[in-house]
Amino acid sequence: MSKYDGTLQLRGEVTPLMKLLLQRRSCRRYAEGSAGEAQIEALSAAIRRFQERVGFAAPRLAIVEGERMREVARAAMSGVIGKINPWLAFTHARHLLLCGALCPPDPAGRARAIKQAAMTMQVAVLAATELGLATCWMAGINHERVEGAFPLEGGAELIAISPLGLPPEKRGLSWDNLVFHMTSKRRKPLAELVRAERWEER
């Protein structure tokens, strides 16, 4: 877990959300074992609650496991684009979170739908962190093949996926650790990324 970087406060307070934002890191190497049923249920509920609360109609998120999960992972890694994430073939994560958007045909509507889906996915990723699970946004995947392997509700367009698994006990020598040092550790301070306001005040 990273320490609070001292750059952001909301009315003098480092909020639980800020701590979560600082704590959460992309994970490409998961510990053996599976997320528990209660964790997956709590995550699904958090996604539902967020979507209801903000009134987003476009996002379509789904969680797959077992043979379905392996099929989706194979589809994600197929083709040239899928070669970006070879580690997915060997992952110990036992669930995949899929993020789709129900897109209207007009470009502005499509852009809005994708933003809604991305926000919902990020909330899911943070909720997963809070529940003790590790995640990694993945868009370097074969979207069409995944849509074929696991059609999302209402014909939603696939935006990204993420493994849902147990965090590693320690970071050893690995691709994950290399990326962590190259990118995660060089994050901008939260104050440059986060705008603190209340939804009601908008």
Ligand SMILES: Cc1cc2nc3c(=O)[nH]c(=O)nc-3n(C[C@H](O)[C@H](O)[C@H](O)COP(=O)(O)O)c2cc1C
């Ligand atoms: C939209 C999006 C797509 C991403 N796609 C991939 C991907 O295909 N493979 C991967 O290993 N990481 C992917 N990432 C994770 C980034 O590499 C990661 O966010 C970056 O390394 C910073 O690390 P951090 O999330 O720990 O801060 C993606 C992140 C975002 C936001």
